[in-house]
């Protein structure tokens with residue numbers, strides 16, 4: 001696989017679900033843990049799902065050059081801590097970033113050799129059902145994610161490959177094939 005892989009796709013498409021299964025099957029892959037100013041959801045753990053930062057602490061990290069990329073999404077800031085990614089790449093370990101569109105565009109400029117994959121939902125209706133079904137977001141947050149989903153879907157052609165997450169097992173096999181994993 002390419003040393004650095006970026007996975008992007010609208011909120012609720014199943015990125016987290018797919019990535020968790022991919023990592024279970026391929027423990028050699030290192031998944032970057034992002035920083036965010038969003039509130040933790042029930043069950044989310046500091047340092048595991050995200051590093052949860054105040055806006056002030058996040059902005060200080062931006063000023064110090066501590067993020068490889070960062071972006072605002074649905075009213076919150078998200079960023080990839082630079083050092084651990086650079087360390088893993090230096091060690092030759094495959095690195096995976098699961099980030100939104102603006103961040104993927106930044107990585108495209110700074111790491112042109114990265115492999116960029118876009119995950120599509122079967123339909124917008126199914127995307128909304130998944131976000132609502134997950135039951136983690138307020139109505140306002142769901143609306144912001146659905147608005148953003150239209151923008152992200154319109155940018156899918158910018159990516160090296162796209163796949164549809166309809167049947168999870170099929171999508172997982174396609175993901176492995178895209179990443180040259182056996």
Ligand SMILES: Nc1nc2c(ncn2[C@@H]2O[C@H](COP(=O)(O)OP(=O)(O)O)[C@@H](O)[C@H]2O)c(=O)[nH]1
Nearest residue numbers: 011012034070071073078079080098099100103
């Ligand atoms: N640019 C960027 N986007 C991120 C980062 N971490 C997560 N995201 C994206 O931020 C968006 C919102 O993530 P989250 O609040 O966890 O919501 P969810 O995608 O609905 O589960 C998703 O598209 C994530 O891929 C990051 O470090 N940088």
Ligand SMILES: Nc1ncnc2c1ncn2[C@@H]1O[C@H](COP(=O)(O)OP(=O)(O)O)[C@@H](O)[C@H]1O
Nearest residue numbers: 011012013014015016017130134165166167168
């Ligand atoms: N292939 C699939 N078919 C049906 N539901 C799915 C599928 N993949 C994921 N889901 C469900 O959709 C919801 C959103 O998935 P999640 O992984 O949280 O998305 P994302 O990380 O892209 O925001 C979750 O409830 C998850 O169980």
